[in-house]
Structure formats: C-alpha cells, structure tokens
Amino acid sequence: MILELKPHVDAFAFIARLERMGFQAVRQSESTLSIVRGMDKKVLPELFTSLPEVAAVLPLKEKFKLASKAAKQKTVIQIKGKTIGGEELFVIAGPCSIESKEQMELCARMAFENGAQSLRGGAFKPRTSPYEFQGMGEEGLKILHDAAAHYNLVTISEVMDASQIDLVAKYTDILQIGARNMHNFTLLKELERVKNPILLKRGFAATYQDLLLAAEYIISGGNPNVILCERGIRTFETHTRNTLDLNAVPALKELTHLPIVVDPSHGTGRRSMVLPMARAAVAAGADGIMVEMHPDPDKAHTDGAQTIGPVLFEKMMKELNLIYKCLSSIDPSN
Ligand code: PEP
Ligand code: MN
Numbered sequence: 001m002i003l004e005l006k007p008h009v010d011a012f013a014f015i016a017r018l019e020r021m022g023f024q025a026v027r028q029s030e031s032t033l034s035i036v037r038g039m040d041k042k043v044l045p046e047l048f049t050s051l052p053e054v055a056a057v058l059p060l061k062e063k064f065k066l067a068s069k070a071a072k073q074k075t076v077i078q079i080k081g082k083t084i085g086g087e088e089l090f091v092i093a094g095p096c097s098i099e100s101k102e103q104m105e106l107c108a109r110m111a112f113e114n115g116a117q118s119l120r121g122g123a124f125k126p127r128t129s130p131y132e133f134q135g136m137g138e139e140g141l142k143i144l145h146d147a148a149a150h151y152n153l154v155t156i157s158e159v160m161d162a163s164q165i166d167l168v169a170k171y172t173d174i175l176q177i178g179a180r181n182m183h184n185f186t187l188l189k190e191l192e193r194v195k196n197p198i199l200l201k202r203g204f205a206a207t208y209q210d211l212l213l214a215a216e217y218i219i220s221g222g223n224p225n226v227i228l229c230e231r232g233i234r235t236f237e238t239h240t241r242n243t244l245d246l247n248a249v250p251a252l253k254e255l256t257h258l259p260i261v262v263d264p265s266h267g268t269g270r271r272s273m274v275l276p277m278a279r280a281a282v283a284a285g286a287d288g289i290m291v292e293m294h295p296d297p298d299k300a301h302t303d304g305a306q307t308i309g310p311v312l313f314e315k316m317m318k319e320l321n322l323i324y325k326c327l328s329s330i331d332p333s334n
Pocket of ligand 2: 096
C-alpha cells in the first residue's frame, strides 16, 4: 500500500508513528511512503485514511511493492560523476574474467578511450564445470580496482556467495548478482550489509515478476540502488547460448522505476551477434549495455566466443552513441 502524505507532513516522524502501530514504511518520494511490513494482518485502507497525515491511500496491484512504478517514477543512480538510469547511456565493458594486470589495463584504456563508463571483470566465476577456471579472487579484484581508478571508471564484479560480499564491496563500486543466483534469497537478503548499487541479472527461467521480486528482496533490505539486467533466457533454440528477450526492456519500463541494462554477450553467446543486439537494446530503450570485451578475445580464459575485441568495441561505441542521440530527438514514450 502507498500512502500519499499531506503537504508539510514530517515524513520521518510519521514513519516512526507507523512503526509504533506495527508497520514498517519506506520513503518513496518527497510525498509518498510505501508500507513494506505489517500488511499481512488483514489491514483495511481506512486505517490509514483516518490518519491526519495521509492525503490518499493507493492500493498496490503488484506483489513487488517497492520496485513497482506505482511506488516511484524513476531511479537514477549517481556514481563517480556518472549516472545510471539518467540522461546518458551507461556502458559497462570488460572481460568475462579478470586474468592479469596487463589485460585489465588494456581493457580499462579501451573502455575509457571509447567513452564507456564502467569496467567489468569477474574475480569469482560461476562455472558450470568445477574443472574450469574459477577466477583470480581478491588478487583479481585489486587488479580491477587499480586499472579502473586510473580512468575514474565505475567498477563491477560478481558476488557468488554471501561470504564474498564485503571483499567485493571493498574493491568495486557495483556488485553483480549473476543469473544463477537471482533466486538465492539468502544471498539477496545479505546485500543489506552494503550500500553499493547492485546489478541483478535475470535468471535463465525467471519471469519479469520473479526478477522484480528478487529486486524487492534487496530494496526492502534497505538498498534501493538496484539495476536490472536482461541477459537472455533459456528457450528451445540451440543456435544461440540464450535468447535475448528484448521485450523485457519496454515491459520492465512499464512495471518498474529501476534502470535496465542489457547484456547481449550472454544473451547471444556469439561474437557476431553482440553488436546488432546491442543496437537493438538501445533502440528498445535500455538505460545501459553490458558487453564482454577483451584485448584478444580468442585467448580469453572464459566466454571468448561471445567476447568482442578492440575493433568491434570501438565500432559498437560509436554506433550506440549515435542511436542513443537519435532516440533523444524522438519521443521515446511512443
Ligand atoms: C557474467 O556476467 O560473466 C556472468 C557469469 O553472467 P550470467 O550470470 O548472466 O551468466
Ligand atoms: Mn561471462
């Protein structure tokens, strides 16, 4: 349930009052609160309309209260002078796995020189086989941090387990929750420990509602800065690694205020398809793109087949910026 407050009501004092009544409320905007706990008892809206601070009570149709569009219009995340969900396209680029200092320095330079905002790299890798490269761990995180710091790039790396949260948060700006962990509710709850924005990837078989409920776990834990990531789902098609569901972009824009990033690398599994699907994602209204990029993709330890090299990356950045600019000159709501 959303409560719209009368003008000049002290929202913090009112939240404390609601707490004494057995409810937990979270501020959604200047004038709205959302009740996040206490609604399991059969509470009638009249209970709130009768309070002198309340102007209106708005029912919430969706199960995801805090992530819903009814709760808030737009989330814009500010980080290192860049914005996610704002007026610029946020491009995250870098290798699937951090492999060496040299590799990450080259990636950081490529990202910066071509106008990307963020450098990615996995230090803990969720590999299907236990015999494959598992990542460099803390040493890798230090390399990512140092390479990005040189160019003031925003860093992002995956957390696979709650025991890694503090370590990854120490070195990186944004924590990534991978597709395999989207349903790991214990891990999602543990994210309340940190203030870092969270990039939450859609599970292989997750619906939009599943994704938004996973986001709800993080937001209700007190971390409102969630970025959703469409990275493809499993379908009966075997030609591509996954099927990149670009319906997700306009659908999620209707359902939620959270920014949406598209990952055409995992979404296709094929290097040749990354650029066309990145173009399509921007045209569909994505707030950002995450691509796997490597100075020499054929030598990448992981996901080389879907990783683009310097030439393709440069071309992609030029084209995406053109498409993004073009979109701003038309009305994107049509
Ligand atoms: C990744 O980003 O390298 C990754 C493992 O992604 P996903 O969780 O989408 O498979
Ligand atoms: Mn990968």
